Amino acid sequence: MSDSIKIHEISKQKLKGAVLIVGFPSIGLVGTIVANFLINTLKLEQTGVIDSSRFPAISVVKDGEPHNPMRLYAGEQICNDGTCNQVVVCVSEFTPPAEMTKDLVESLVDWAGKNGCTKVISAEGFNSGPKDEGESNDIYGITSTAGARSWIEEAKVKPFTYGTVGGITGSLLNEGKLRGMNILGLLAEVSEDSPDARAAAGVIKAIDELLLAIELDIEPLLKEAESLEQEVQVVREQAPPEVSSAVPRYIG
Numbered sequence: 001m002s003d004s005i006k007i008h009e010i011s012k013q014k015l016k017g018a019v020l021i022v023g024f025p026s027i028g029l030v031g032t033i034v035a036n037f038l039i040n041t042l043k044l045e046q047t048g049v050i051d052s053s054r055f056p057a058i059s060v061v062k063d064g065e066p067h068n069p070m071r072l073y074a075g076e077q078i079c080n081d082g083t084c085n086q087v088v089v090c091v092s093e094f095t096p097p098a099e100m101t102k103d104l105v106e107s108l109v110d111w112a113g114k115n116g117c118t119k120v121i122s123a124e125g126f127n128s129g130p131k132d133e134g135e136s137n138d139i140y141g142i143t144s145t146a147g148a149r150s151w152i153e154e155a156k157v158k159p160f161t162y163g164t165v166g167g168i169t170g171s172l173l174n175e176g177k178l179r180g181m182n183i184l185g186l187l188a189e190v191s192e193d194s195p196d197a198r199a200a201a202g203v204i205k206a207i208d209e210l211l212l213a214i215e216l217d218i219e220p221l222l223k224e225a226e227s228l229e230q231e232v233q234v235v236r237e238q239a240p241p242e243v244s245s246a247v248p249r250y251i252g
Contacts (some may be wrong), residue, residue, distance in 0.1 A: 004100065004241070005107040006207045009048045013074050016116030017085040019211065023123050025095045028190030030125030031168075033200035034207075035076065035091035037221050042214070044073035044089055050108070054100060060093045069093040078139040080213040087119060095167075105171040109181065119148075120176065120183040122169040123203045123208070125196065128189035137189035139202045144176025144183040151184050160187055184210075197221055 023035025030174040037042065041109040059066040070092040077086040096104055112120060128137060140154035140160035152159050165173060169185045176183030186206050201218040208216040 001078075002056060004052050006051050006104055007048055007072070007107060008051060011045070011047050013047055013115075015074060015086065015088055015148065016117070016118075017084070018071045018074070018077075018088045019119045019121060020090065020108075020115045020117040021121045021123065022090045022168065022172065024092045026124045026167060026169075027127050028125035028188065028194065028196035028199050030188045030190065030196060030200045030203060032091065032093060032124040033195065033197050033221075034123040034203050035089050036088050037200065037204060038087060038207075038216075039073045040093065041216065041220070042075050042087060044075045046071055047074045047088070048072035050090070050092075050104070050179070052100065052104075054097060055213045056094060058094070061220050066075075066118040069077065070096075078213050079216065083213045085213040087209045087211070088115075097140050100169060101171050105168060105175050109172070109175050113181065113218070115180075118182070120172060120181065121170050121207060122183065123188070123200070123207075124167070124169040124185060125188045125199055128172070129190060130222040135192065135194045137199055138204065139206050140187040141206070142173060142185045145180060148184060151182075151210060155184070155186070155209045157186065157206050160185070197224075 019051050022040060025032050032033050048071070050072065050176055051068060055070065060069050063068070071219035072088065072166065074088045075086065077084050084107040087191050090108060102241070139157040141155055141157040142151050142160040142165065143151060164170070165185060165187070169187070172183050173185055186203045190196045190199050202219050204216055204221065
């Protein structure tokens with residue numbers, strides 16, 4: 001674990017076999033919206049914070065309560081028809097400095113492995129350019145290992161076959177390949193760089209296909225899309241400017 005990154009555990013939970021879902025800001029703020037939706041919908045409890053002296057000195061205030069801008073949440077194991085799932089979420093309200101991305105990913109993967117998480121899913125948005133009216137945005141998937149490629153079909157998303165994936169998701173995929181750790185990047189097409197809850201809903205639908213014991217209803221997200229988009233936009237605008245990380249680019 002990098003000396004520049006500190007993971008402070010607020011509570012200790014048994015996470016063996018859990019799925020870690022990572023949501024960082026990118027185009028459309030897809031990752032942040034996905035993470036916050038899961039935290040609220042599954043009523044996850046905060047289990048830790050990720051901090052560094054090189055992170056911006058900000059507190060994200062929600063309902064009058066201050067929060068560290070990068071946090072970890074976890075829920076209890078849920079079982080249904082013989083299948084069990086447990087979800088851990090890492091959410092960030094800001095884009096970390098680009099030069100810290102690799103250290104941050106290494107620390108996060110170290111923590112996940114130490115706590116027994118067996119699957120990592122990272123949500124990201126990428127700019128697909130303007131769409132014709134009524135044309136839907138697609139969700140793509142890419143895995144760090146050949147053994148995990150079946151997840152793409154199970155999630156009912158398109159394979160991301162050629163292009164570049166940067167930032168947190170790109171680094172997670174590379175780190176997972178080096179360590180033989182199963183990591184899935186879910187990439188949502190976004191037409192413009194503004195908060196896009198509808199693109200995030202597509203990612204959540206894909207996650208729902210993978211978590212057989214947990215039912216995720218995207219309708220509340222779609223109904224509250226406008227207010228949620230405004231909320232995350234306010235946080236984005238008020239935070240100090242940070243160096244933006246690279247975002248996925250699809251070719252072909």
